[in-house]
Every structure is written in structure tokens, then in C-alpha cells.
Amino acid sequence: MRKLLVTGAIAAASLATAAVAIAAGTTPHPPHKHWHFQGPFGTYDRAAAQRGYQVYQEVCAACHSLSLLAYRNLMELGLTENQVKDLIKDIQVPDLNDDGQPIERPARPSDRFKKPFPNEAAAAAANNGKAPPDLSVIVKARENGPDYIHALLTGYVPFDKLTPEQIKEFAVTKDDNFNTYFPGHKIAMAPPLSDDKVTYADGTKATTDQEASDVVEFLAWASEPHMEDRKRTGVRVVLFLLAMAGLMYAVKRSVWSDKH
Amino acid sequence: MAASTIPTGGHGDPTRRDFLMVATGALGAVGVAATAWPFINNLNPAADTLALSSIEVNIQPIQVGQAITVKWRGKPVFIRHRTPEDIKVAEAVPMSELPDPQTDNARVTDSAKKVRPEWLIMIGICTHLGCVPLGNKPGQDKGPYDGWYCPCHGSAYDTAGRIRKGPAPKNLEIPDYLFTSDTLVRIG
């Protein structure tokens, strides 16, 4: 009987693992980094995520939309309503006036993040034929999302640092961007981050690595703003079920005591 | 169902068993109730809907004598920049002439009790059967009291949006609003 149980458990577990197994290919695995939001009790580092918003807004937003987020969501990152209004005071968003004519009006907290391009075709046209992906759920849309995006943002190798073998194998030219962690290595996006690309208000030193970590923290939050609520609820639910299981087991034993 | 009898006898202590049963049943009931809540709560207005439940309107561009219509919670809201003449006429009406007596002052007070008689902010829905009255746009029929006129059944409202004639029972409804600055009003 026990053997059967174990076999069943192994079968279920291995099927589940198989489901997420993917071929590694030639691209190296992104190095594992510890994130504040990992683990059953992990939370978002608000300060890092706010810095990450700054990186997104000043660097990424020129090409990448974040269309599933609204400015009001920034309040969940710890900003006050007035701070949010202050952040968006210069942003003009498209709308229609009463006569149905397209106009631009100041953004409101209830507006979704302004897209850099009016539609995907325009985004593709402005970026050599390939639209930069929306970043709203990018962390969930990549295998090992946080590690991968961090590795990608810090994984550029300048042309003159490449080995002749690499240049030959991947047919890299001087105009290509070589990224260690991008499948195929040639990536359309030029290295977006560099040391002191942004100036942090809280005095954090803006190294490339710091900027990449911060923007990943922000994008992880953007991908799943309710993660902390989920984990908190989960702890309560599991504790409740454990208590329930204990009681049910006692009841079951007590009921069966005259039959065993 | 008839109350279930737990077979007695054997080694189980009936008192202990009863206690266990009650405790398990009570905890189970708590669990079911706690589980039911997210299912019910799911149907409440979502955060994006709530974010639109209050709007902020810049009233600076509205000239004296002009009015605009803004959409709020799916309904039209009339914002009229009244002329001194409009205000004087509205204030002079004796209460006895009004089917739904209300002073002009009471109709131009925001939720912080601030009175700004030049701004009249109302939900633009006739209190009779829910049509949108005319008179908010230039050139529209303002009715016999120079306010708003509902074309559906002929209700006429005055320059304070109060019902004066016709089948409508009540004055045009005033939403909650607050002047957040000289030029901004938050509705809702």
C-alpha cells in the first residue's frame, strides 16, 4: 500500500516537472539571483520597485508599453495620490473630444500607462519591423522571468570583446547587439542601461546592475500586483486546512475506533 | 435529515467524540463561510470601475453663461457657470412656488459646505422618467424658466435646476462634489 502511494506521488510529481521542462538549447541559463519577492513569505521591495518605475519611465517607456497598468496602480507601490498626480502631470494622453475629434488631454490616475506607439504596427515600423514587447506581464511570460530579464539587461557584450568564434558562429556584425542570454544572441534592443543612466532621488548608486535589479523588481510587481495578498491568504488557508485536517483525522479515528 | 446516530460501543469515548464532531463542524462552517466571501466579493465593482467613480473636472475654461456636460458613473453631469442674473432670478423665487422646495444656496454647496453660487453642478437626468433634459448646450431649448427643459414629457427646470412645471416630482439631483482648488472640482 505504502509503495503504491509513493509510486503515485512520484508519478504525479514527475508529470508536473515534465510539464515545465523545456529544452535548454545553446543559450546559457541566466545566473540565479536572490529576489526580495521570492519564497513563500517574500514581498516586493517598495523602494527598489519605485526606483524601478523611474528606470522604466525614463528608459524603457520610450519603446515598451505597460498597457495593463494604470497610473493609479502606483499607489499600491507606496506612492500617495498627490505623488502619482505629480508624476503624471506632464503626460498627455489621447482621447476624443465631445465632437469625436482626437485630442490630447492631461493624464488622470485612472488612465492606463501611455503607450509609446499608437498601435503594434506603428511600434514595429519604428523598430526595424519588430514591435518591442509590452512589459505588463513580461516577468511571468519568460522562463525564470526575474533572473532572465536581469541577465538580459546586464548581458550585453561589446563587439570588440567577442571572440572570433562567437562572431563567426552567430554571424555578428559591428551593428548587431550581442547578448549572452538572448536566444540566438542577436537582439534588436541596443544596451538600454548603463552606469548613471538615471539619477536616483534616494541616493542609491545607479550602477547598471542596480538599475537592472530595480526595474526587474518593478516589473515583477507589475506582473502580479496582488502577490503579497496571495501569499498572505495562502498562509491563512494552509494553516486553517492543517487544523481542519488534524480535527478530521481525530474524528475519523474516533469513528473507526470500534472497527479496527 | 434525521439526526445521525454515531454507532456507540467499542473504544471511542462518546463525550470526546461529540466534542470532536462539534469542533470539526464549527471549524468546517467557518471555512465554508470564509470560502463563500471571495465568490460574493468577486461580483463587486472592480478597481478600474471604482477608479472612475470619482472624476476631476477643470472648470477654468467654462465661460460665464456657458455649460458643459461630463460623463460620471455612466451618467451625464451638467456643470453651468451661472451669470449673476441667473443667480439673482433663482434666489428670488419664493419657496411656495416650488414643487420640491429647496433654496438656491442649498443647490450650490459642495461637500465641504463651501458655497460657490456661480457653479451649478447637477446630474443631467430628468427626475420623471430618466430622459436627459435640453438646455445645456448653446441653442437648445431652455424651457420657460430659462434653465433646462425635458422634451420627453415637458418638465421645465429653472436656473437652479429646480422643477417648476411638468410631471417630474423632484429637482435635478446634485451629486457629491468638492472644489479641490479654485479651478478643479472633484465629482463623486
Add this chain to the structure above:
Amino acid sequence: MASSHGTPPVFNNKVIAWIDHRLPVFSYLEKEYNTFPTPRNFNYFWNFGAIATVMLVLMIATGIVLATNYTPHVLMAFDSVERIDRDVPQGWLIRDLHMNGASFFFIAVYIHIFRGMYYGSYKAPRELLWILGVIIFLLMMATAFMGYVLPWGQMSFWGATVITNLFSAIPVVGDAIVTWLWGGFAIDNPTLNRFYALHYLLPFIIVAVVALHVIALHVHGSNNPLGIDPRGPQDTVPFHPYYTMKDGFGVVVFLIVYAGFAFFAPDYMGHPDNYIPANPLVTPEHIVPEWYFLPFYAILRAIPDKLGGVIAMFGAIAVLFVLPWLDTSRVRSATFRPIYKWFMFVLVIDVVVLGFCGANPPAGFWIPLAQVATVYYFFHFLILLPILGKIERPLPLPPSIADAVLKKKAA
């Protein structure tokens, strides 16, 4: 109450008695779920019927609530699911429960199926009970497949494309059938709409077939780990409280594992590509179905012929329908079948291997491995089972359930 099976119950509550006299629902509950004589020797594998029922109810409840906020339109489906996650009050919770609930429903049902196979629960007189179960399994697969399309991510779209294209393997009318399934010339809005309609409908059909499954079960009662019929009251216990409490305990333990995934690893069983909105012009590098389809997907790909692969895949399920007649042994439980027992373990391993083959790209050693595993799968059902029943010498069966239980206790 304490009425034994057979005598009509007497209800002290007047309202209940009044209703029952006119509509005997309470007598039914009393007979089928209270005093119902049930073999006393179930092990914990017998919990999975109750667990599967709980999962079905949970899936329908979460599904209906999700449907109130979902928009079945190609331009809005992805965003509406994200809106449920982000803006709808506790929408993330309901969606996590539904998403992971599908996986755990399948886990429960797979264990239930293998339990039935190991203990020979499909044998006379329970053949129809088993066939109804296979129908439920098929309906579940259809429902799960269409549900996975609804979020309209890349895997939704391409999974739907691959699976519907299976039908194009049918000679002559294949392409016409696929066009009909799609309601167009590709997976598009009409397809999404009909999948949504059917995804909402099928669970209720599952409920109906489950009802038949339970009715069939209660005709001859449950099988048991010994596979011998109860011979009298000493072999059985009333269903309540013995098995209601044991099932309750089993359900709660199962829910702990389920909650662990739903709350702490909600995307573990999913695929990252389904968080990329569907794009009909870009195919993901590896299209993989949900884990519960992987063994069948592996069988599909193991056959280097389009029609052959489709036939093999559907055959892998069809063979279950005739399982009661393929197994020629008159002994039900593997406990008393020394050879079959080991082949049963090999079958479980074979299906797991097929699962791995289905998860990996069809290249390198995965191709021959999938082919060997596929051949073994059919060998087990079509050749091994009919022959084994004839040549295997079963162990002596105990005289009665009570006898075996008491002996085990003494030992």
C-alpha cells in the same frame, strides 16, 4: 434514525417527513449516503472519488464567477483575464483556484483511474460504471482543452491550432471538419466564442454523467482492495459516519496540497508563453499542452504518420472503453495477481515516461523512447491483459472481507 439498510427511514422532523412523503429526497440520501453498506476495508485510494467530486464542484463554482468578468473576444480576452487578476475584487484568488483546480482535478481523476485498474474495479458487474468513468474523463479533457484556450495567450492559440488540426487527418472530409470547428479559416473570434460556450456547457454534462456514474456505483456497491464481494453485514459499515469522515479527512489533506500550489506556485503548472497574448503570425518554439495531456501528446507524436498518430492518440483512450473485456482474469484485485501487479507498476512508469516524452521536443532519443513507450502502452492493454488472465496463477482469495481485516489486525 439508526435504521439499517432496507427498512424505510422514519423522520422525526415533521417538515422533512412531509416533504419526503411527496419527494423522497431524504429517503434517498438516507439510503445512499447514510446507511449505505460499504466494504469496511477501503484504503485511502478510495478517497479519490469524493476528492474528484469536490474538485468538480469547485471548478464549476469558480468558473461561473470567472465567467461573470471574462470577455470572449480575441481583442479583449487576454486583457479581461488580466483585469480579473488585477482589478476584480479577489479575482486573482478565483482565477488561481480555477487554473490550478484543473490540474488537481486531473491528479485526483488519474489516481482514481489507476486505482480502478489496480484493483480491477472495472470487472463484472461494474463494466458500465467504468465506461461512464471513461466518458467523464473524455469530457474533462474536452472541457480542459477549451478552457485553456480562453485566456487567449500564445499557448492557448497554438494549442488550439494543433489540436483542432488533428481532425484534418481524417481522409476526404478532414479539412471541411476543421473549417467547421473553427467557424472560419483559422482559429479566430468565432472559435473563441464557441469554445467559451462549450467550456461553460460541458461541466454540467459532466455533472450529469457523474450522477449516472454514482447511480451505477450504488447498484452493486463499491469494489474494495480485496476485490471480493461483501458477504454480509460483518463485511460492511454504513457509509456515514465511517466513510463520510474518512473522505472528509482525505479531501482536506488533498486541499492542502492544492492550496500549496494555488497560493505559492500558481503558475508552476502553466506555461510562461501563455502570458504572451496570442499572435497568429508567431509560433512559440515548443508547443506543449497542459501536463495532463502530455502522455497522449507523446503518443500522437510517436507515430511518424499524421493519420496514424491521431488514431493512436484516440486509440489510447478508446482502449479504456473495452478494458473490462480485455482483462480475462476473474480475480479483480492486483493484490492476488502476482504478475499483473508488477505490470501495473510498469504501466504507471510507462505513462510517466510518455509524459516526459510529450514535454520534450521531438528530437534525439525522445523519439525512440516515445515510440517504445507507446508500443508498450498498447501491448499492456491489447496483448498482455488477455494473455495474462489465462496464464497467471492467482493467490488464494480470503474467505471474506471481515476475515481478512481481522487477520491483518491480529498479525
